[in-house]
Amino acid sequence: MSETSYTQRHGLDVAEELAAFVETSVLPGIGVEADRFWSGYAELLGEFASENRVLLDRRADLQGRIDAWHKARGNQPWDVAAYRAFLTEIGYLVPEPAPFAIDNGRIDPEIAQVAGPQLVVPVSNARFALNAANARWGSLYDALYGSDVMGPPPAGGGIDPARRDAVVARAARFLDEAFPLESGSHAEVTAYHADDGGLTATVGSSDGALRDPSAFVGRRVEGGDTGLVLRHNGLHVELVINPDHPIGAASASGLRDVVLEAALTAIQDCEDSVAAVDAADKVGVYANWLGLMTGDLADTFEKGGKPMTRRLAADREVTRPDGSTVTLQGRALLLVRNVGLLMTTDAVRLNGQDTPEGLMDAMVTVACAMHDLKKTDGPRNSRVGAVYVVKPKMHGPDEAAFADRTFTKVEQILGLPANTVKLGLMDEERRTSANLAATIQALRNRLFFINTGFLDRTGDEIHTSMQAGAFAGRDATRRSGWLKAYEDRNVLIGLNAGLRGKAQIGKGMWAKPDALAEMLQAKIAHPQSGANTAWVPSPTAATLHALHYHMVDVAARQDQLQGQPVPDLDALLTPALVGETPLSADEIAREVDNSAQGILGYVVRWVDQGVGCSKVPDIDDVPMMEDRATCRISAQLLANWLEQRLITSEQVEDALRRMAAKVDGQNAGDPNYIPMAPGFDGPAFEAARDLVLTGTTQPSGYTEPALHARRREAKALRRA
Ligand SMILES: CC(=O)SCCNC(=O)CCNC(=O)[C@H](O)C(C)(C)COP(=O)(O)OP(=O)(O)OC[C@H]1O[C@@H](n2cnc3c(N)ncnc32)[C@H](O)[C@@H]1OP(=O)(O)O
Ligand SMILES: O=CC(=O)O
Numbered sequence: 001m002s003e004t005s006y007t008q009r010h011g012l013d014v015a016e017e018l019a020a021f022v023e024t025s026v027l028p029g030i031g032v033e034a035d036r037f038w039s040g041y042a043e044l045l046g047e048f049a050s051e052n053r054v055l056l057d058r059r060a061d062l063q064g065r066i067d068a069w070h071k072a073r074g075n076q077p078w079d080v081a082a083y084r085a086f087l088t089e090i091g092y093l094v095p096e097p098a099p100f101a102i103d104n105g106r107i108d109p110e111i112a113q114v115a116g117p118q119l120v121v122p123v124s125n126a127r128f129a130l131n132a133a134n135a136r137w138g139s140l141y142d143a144l145y146g147s148d149v150m151g152p153p154p155a156g157g158g159i160d161p162a163r164r165d166a167v168v169a170r171a172a173r174f175l176d177e178a179f180p181l182e183s184g185s186h187a188e189v190t191a192y193h194a195d196d197g198g199l200t201a202t203v204g205s206s207d208g209a210l211r212d213p214s215a216f217v218g219r220r221v222e223g224g225d226t227g228l229v230l231r232h233n234g235l236h237v238e239l240v241i242n243p244d245h246p247i248g249a250a251s252a253s254g255l256r257d258v259v260l261e262a263a264l265t266a267i268q269d270c271e272d273s274v275a276a277v278d279a280a281d282k283v284g285v286y287a288n289w290l291g292l293m294t295g296d297l298a299d300t301f302e303k304g305g306k307p308m309t310r311r312l313a314a315d316r317e318v319t320r321p322d323g324s325t326v327t328l329q330g331r332a333l334l335l336v337r338n339v340g341l342l343m344t345t346d347a348v349r350l351n352g353q354d355t356p357e358g359l360m361d362a363m364v365t366v367a368c369a370m371h372d373l374k375k376t377d378g379p380r381n382s383r384v385g386a387v388y389v390v391k392p393k394m395h396g397p398d399e400a401a402f403a404d405r406t407f408t409k410v411e412q413i414l415g416l417p418a419n420t421v422k423l424g425l426m427d428e429e430r431r432t433s434a435n436l437a438a439t440i441q442a443l444r445n446r447l448f449f450i451n452t453g454f455l456d457r458t459g460d461e462i463h464t465s466m467q468a469g470a471f472a473g474r475d476a477t478r479r480s481g482w483l484k485a486y487e488d489r490n491v492l493i494g495l496n497a498g499l500r501g502k503a504q505i506g507k508g509m510w511a512k513p514d515a516l517a518e519m520l521q522a523k524i525a526h527p528q529s530g531a532n533t534a535w536v537p538s539p540t541a542a543t544l545h546a547l548h549y550h551m552v553d554v555a556a557r558q559d560q561l562q563g564q565p566v567p568d569l570d571a572l573l574t575p576a577l578v579g580e581t582p583l584s585a586d587e588i589a590r591e592v593d594n595s596a597q598g599i600l601g602y603v604v605r606w607v608d609q610g611v612g613c614s615k616v617p618d619i620d621d622v623p624m625m626e627d628r629a630t631c632r633i634s635a636q637l638l639a640n641w642l643e644q645r646l647i648t649s650e651q652v653e654d655a656l657r658r659m660a661a662k663v664d665g666q667n668a669g670d671p672n673y674i675p676m677a678p679g680f681d682g683p684a685f686e687a688a689r690d691l692v693l694t695g696t697t698q699p700s701g702y703t704e705p706a707l708h709a710r711r712r713e714a715k716a717l718r719r720a
């Protein structure tokens, strides 16, 4: 039962808290009257809500036909030619467009020109959201010292001199690679000098310049620190000199830190990393986004036993050798991820019906961003007057065209110039990957990224071919040919569509937040593949991943790749089924336990505590980032194995119960935690059960319907 109270606006029933938030917090100062906002919203729903429904019905219709095709073929050998012909006949595959190039208008340099990390953060968490914005600049010393890159992370308390020296030496190696000196190493520098002639470094008895003197940008002073700002591959690096600081005092040159320009962009997420199921939750999410756009967001919390208040970082003013100044952005360029087309919300109702949540996100998040567009001086987000909306889970060109028209309408309602809103296309559903060029074309006037590597994409891979047979395990599914085709095609199709120098071609999330030594080894593959950004889960990961963009010149890599043949669709369309070599009973049992644990560990915090992104140890106790997309994969794999009779529902129930007890144990230290055992009947456990047992019939295998319903149930129980 909903607790929501409504107020009437232009024929809409609007939740009172949303109406109050829009009218008292969002609209004042952006030149849009409440009447205009709500009458426009009513028009938007009138024009787009039923089309949204038709697009969802089309998804279901195509899925039904694909399921029937696989079932009718039974055990016949896989025939990709027949499959392609069938997908073409039903309109799942559309004709390739003639060559074209995107024309996306003015785009900020963090997207169009410079390659670097993209951080993602649940915007519902103000402390994290601010931290993500401020992760534009990250201490390399802290990232190396505090992570596992230099060996097991420190237990805390005090500085270990041996570890400190190893960190300093590692950072000097980086400086030698990115900013080599004419002679000698940064490790040997006893003094850095900056004057109108540029930067010199003293090594032994001689002063030498940088091998590339133009890499020196200038100097800035902050408190007792002098920052010497360098630039390489478009990314800035600051040598922080302060001989009075304990770390600077231990260094002959007084170098106390090397600060990297790290998260060039940060996605403030209203989607899969948040749990927002009603008007109150949505207003919480929007309020943080609004605060980021006005610049006023602040959060006070306790850290290390002391209260601290976090705010957005200031810009950085740097004095060049010739005395002129340049202002460097202090914060990541902020993008906002809206929700997709699937869910409806009861925060705005029309004719007694809930309305598409994606349309509400479009109206409200763009209106909030207008506070940034209205700024005439001081720190701002977009310097070219753009709003960057990341649009997830679109299936193919028709849905992309729908998003394009939706934002045209939103721009008209809010009085914004056409194509102010730029869209990031998440290539995370198979119908988009298979029709990528046409999908890009549908967004050509506002596209600012295409990203791959997505976990949702694996979930959709399994769901789409649910009836084709049993999928190999989660890792094997992600190692097989379709994934390489998906990744490679995305880069090459993006380059063919003229994204170079205009938009991002991005790669996916590093989902092991604590395994950063491994990330440093592995994630260099992203820039090497021609991607000019890739997702990271934390500011520390952003700082470390930034090193990769110094090691690889992505623009040069894109030049090499431009014009290479795009891999054929066959590999993309071939599902990663178990095949000739069946999985052993042990392999199956281990995968079932692992998936059950991942689902429960995530779902219990989502449903009972409203936490949308969690760190959950896997079966080998490796902490994994779990969000709705990883949950979708685990649930879909178990649903597929049930459907294909590799496992039984009794096995699933047994694994869920055993793993629920394990997850309870893992959360024993959390005073707010509600154990799932021994009753196994609370909304969290029920949600996990729903996700697996109804996984074949959930739309596209999405987790939102089950999670939202159970979270609302948990909230109602708490109220009762
Ligand atoms: C499939 C997809 O859709 S991927 C996109 C969705 N995923 C995400 O957005 C991942 C976001 N990341 C996170 O939520 C977290 O990093 C987790 C849950 C994965 C791990 O969190 P933990 O390691 O437990 O973080 P913990 O609570 O210990 O915080 C450590 C510090 O890192 C910061 N931090 C961690 N992640 C982030 C982040 N994404 N952005 C900003 N700051 C962050 C915290 O603010 C905190 O610093 P503070 O104390 O100074 O505020
Ligand atoms: O949205 C991100 C994903 O991995 O899915």
Ligand SMILES: [Mg+2]
Pocket (backbone or CB within 6 Å): 272, 392, 428, 454, 455, 456, 629
């Ligand atoms: Mg996703």
